[in-house]
Amino acid sequence: MRCNNKDSVSFRVLLLILLSFWITTSANAMGSTASDIIGNNLCILVDNLTGSTAKAIGVLAMILLAFGIMTGKVNAWTAMSTIIGIFVLFGVSNLLLYISGTSTTGCI
Structure with a gap:
């Protein structure tokens, strides 16, 4: 190969x-x-990926996708998969809390 x-x-x-x-x-x-260095670094990464700046970028991405669909530049299936990915990214913390049944503080 x-x-x-x-x-x-x-x-x-x-x-x-x-x-x-x-x-x-x-x-x-x-x-x-610190006792959990990798966990602390991953919490920082999660905070960055789900913070206010990331949410603003996600909203702008959905707006640009909508304009792309209206003008015919973006395929509808590509746009839908991107939007579903954005929803999964920002909704995974609620999903994990629902599955685990416990409430956590700080990082997910």
Whole structure:
């Protein structure tokens, strides 16, 4: 099985991202005394992905998709899958609370 140049580039980019994440988390682990460093970093990521800036970007994306559908530039199925993805991203915390049946504070 041969890999073309496009697959090789995407694999290298993914590897670079994973290595940079590993280096930053290990550097935090060496200098910190917190008990759950990875969990704290993931909570920061979740806060960034579901914060007010992310919600504003999601609303703008839905507006642009609506204009794209009206002008015929965007396929309706592509727009619907994007909108469903936005709803899942912002609704997953409520879904997890419903499934687990417990209330949590701070990070999901």
